[in-house]
Amino acid sequence: xxxAVCIKRVPDTETRVKIAADxxxxxxxxxxxxxxxxxxxxxxxxxxxxxxxxxxEVVAVALGPDAAQETLRAALAMGADxxxxxxxxxxxxxxxxxxxxxxxxxxxxxxxxxxxxxxxxDDYHHAVGPMVAELLGLPCVTAVSxxxxxxxxxxxxxxxxxxxxxxxxxxxxxxxxxxxxxxxxYPALKGIMAAKKKPLEVKPPALGEVRVVAAALALPPxxxxxxxxxxxxxxxxxxxxxxxxxxxxx
Amino acid sequence: MAPRFEGVDFYDTGSLLSEEERAVQATxxxxxxxxxxxxxxxxxxxxKFPLELVPEMARLGFFGANLPEQYGCxxxxxxxxxxxxxxxxxxxSGVRSFASVQGALVMYPIHAFGSEEQRxxxxxxxxxxxxxGCFGLTEPDYGSNPGGMITTARRSGGGWVLNGAKMWITNxxxxxxxxxWAKTGAxxxxxxxxxxxxxxxxxxxxxxxxxGKLSLRASDTSELVLQDVHVGDDALLPHSAGLxxxxxxxxxxxxxxxxxxVGAAMGCYDEALRYAKQRVMFRKPIAxxxxxxxxxxxxxxxxxxxxxxVLQLGRLKDQGKATPQRVSLAKRNNxxxxxxxxxxxxxxxxxxxxxxxxxxxxxxANLESVYTYEGTHDMHTLILGEEITxxxxxx
Numbered sequence: 001x002x003x004a005v006c007i008k009r010v011p012d013t014e015t016r017v018k019i020a021a022d023x024x025x026x027x028x029x030x031x032x033x034x035x036x037x038x039x040x041x042x043x044x045x046x047x048x049x050x051x052x053x054x055x056x057e058v059v060a061v062a063l064g065p066d067a068a069q070e071t072l073r074a075a076l077a078m079g080a081d082x083x084x085x086x087x088x089x090x091x092x093x094x095x096x097x098x099x100x101x102x103x104x105x106x107x108x109x110x111x112x113x114x115x116x117x118x119x120x121x122d123d124y125h126h127a128v129g130p131m132v133a134e135l136l137g138l139p140c141v142t143a144v145s146x147x148x149x150x151x152x153x154x155x156x157x158x159x160x161x162x163x164x165x166x167x168x169x170x171x172x173x174x175x176x177x178x179x180x181x182x183x184x185x186y187p188a189l190k191g192i193m194a195a196k197k198k199p200l201e202v203k204p205p206a207l208g209e210v211r212v213v214a215a216a217l218a219l220p221p222x223x224x225x226x227x228x229x230x231x232x233x234x235x236x237x238x239x240x241x242x243x244x245x246x247x248x249x250x
Numbered sequence: 251m252a253p254r255f256e257g258v259d260f261y262d263t264g265s266l267l268s269e270e271e272r273a274v275q276a277t278x279x280x281x282x283x284x285x286x287x288x289x290x291x292x293x294x295x296x297x298k299f300p301l302e303l304v305p306e307m308a309r310l311g312f313f314g315a316n317l318p319e320q321y322g323c324x325x326x327x328x329x330x331x332x333x334x335x336x337x338x339x340x341x342x343s344g345v346r347s348f349a350s351v352q353g354a355l356v357m358y359p360i361h362a363f364g365s366e367e368q369r370x371x372x373x374x375x376x377x378x379x380x381x382x383g384c385f386g387l388t389e390p391d392y393g394s395n396p397g398g399m400i401t402t403a404r405r406s407g408g409g410w411v412l413n414g415a416k417m418w419i420t421n422x423x424x425x426x427x428x429x430x431w432a433k434t435g436a437x438x439x440x441x442x443x444x445x446x447x448x449x450x451x452x453x454x455x456x457x458x459x460x461x462g463k464l465s466l467r468a469s470d471t472s473e474l475v476l477q478d479v480h481v482g483d484d485a486l487l488p489h490s491a492g493l494x495x496x497x498x499x500x501x502x503x504x505x506x507x508x509x510x511x512v513g514a515a516m517g518c519y520d521e522a523l524r525y526a527k528q529r530v531m532f533r534k535p536i537a538x539x540x541x542x543x544x545x546x547x548x549x550x551x552x553x554x555x556x557x558x559x560v561l562q563l564g565r566l567k568d569q570g571k572a573t574p575q576r577v578s579l580a581k582r583n584n585x586x587x588x589x590x591x592x593x594x595x596x597x598x599x600x601x602x603x604x605x606x607x608x609x610x611x612x613x614x615a616n617l618e619s620v621y622t623y624e625g626t627h628d629m630h631t632l633i634l635g636e637e638i639t640x641x642x643x644x645x
Contacts, residue, residue: 189310190311
């Protein structure tokens, strides 16, 4: 089984970010970068599918700066067979431009399955996976939380509001992974050493026209300090009044 | 669940690490957060090593990680190996001790002093966690002076007969194989000390856990008794020769301990800092008081020094320049600093600091053992004294 898994290098979710001088990008100094957590589920699923099929290839693909090689090597350390970096100094804010570059890379690859995380945790687009499916003319199932594959067909479960939706689809297909699809493995130490020796191709991306740009970034306003009204039952009426009129939560 | 550990790296030592070294550290750190932290307190209170974690530790490559890949090991350099020890000990000194013994005290001597057959027979199974090992050097009356040991190995037919007792043996009761150091010649001749690979199910071999430990409770510590234990000639480590052989194993283990202590210290500092920021007394966080700021400043300073020390020691080790004396300096300094940091963290935490739900007291109790084992702090002082002056204070 030949599987492509598209991953993205993003700032660590627990990093406190700063906005760069241009007001429209992040100041990356001192920021730790990781593989977007949903992409870890996609990588794990790809590895399990390959191993269950008794062979094949898992190709990790990323679009990003040179440093995204480290993200790709994390996928190789988990067990992917080779990596492809579509090298771009900056990842465009235009999801379609990114999708076009990925689709161009994937279209002649003969993949049975193309996996993504359901979204990147830095931009929350939820867009690139479905766009790639569209560009490749493949069926797409997003936010998959359970997957069965058999004989050129697949059955996926998606958690939807108040229940579960079961979807059947034909392979090849593009799927995006939801949390809980599996438990991503730790990159074993031998895997980390082996990753150095696995092929990692770096090439320019065939980016589409960039028609969306990030104009400005702003941090959320700082939360105001709380207020202590006093102690004991006497202050309850005032507390209720403020919860109604000021906080508007009652 | 405790917040994810973000590390302590005031001097950006992370930038001195290679990508692989950082990846190794990240794997172990995450494993400690997700797998070890949730279970360590229960094991500590019950006085049990978390044996159920061994298969996963093995699968991830934590055992003998700096030994070659051809024996099923990860083939890491010594800095990456040190980072494993650091991150494991941030979890618990007992768990790091387990890995130290398995890798540095059992797999290392089989690799360094064993025949190719012995390496092939034991190392892959030990890397895979299928065989747990222990290291029998210390005896009830011979701790700092192992050359005085009275365990003997005598020729008998085509093999050897071992007699003696060993004490303070980590993993002793769980081990399937023991490296036993014994005198093959006269009792006053340490040059006759040789190592033997002894399966623990050999008749005459018995192990009993030492009871009543208030430190390293999540680690098994045992007494070994060897009574007319017959082993074949293939049990002898052919390249072991004299006291310097077991001492070279200790140098390996001490190297890992020097890193491990930094991990325990980082964990204590991280906990103390979080607590100080959030604990309010006299209407402000205690982090705002000068006394606590001094505690935290001292901790961070000592951690930063210790980190730089082991990193350079690791680079030297990779170049074959980590002399036993250089390792002594690092073990002595870093464990002592970690003891101080754990104690000050415990105090900063006030009454809460005595509870098992905080880590400082457990680390503090553990580190008292670490201070004493693998060459006591005092012995390392004398090793350095001899190195500096050329005059031995103990021989």
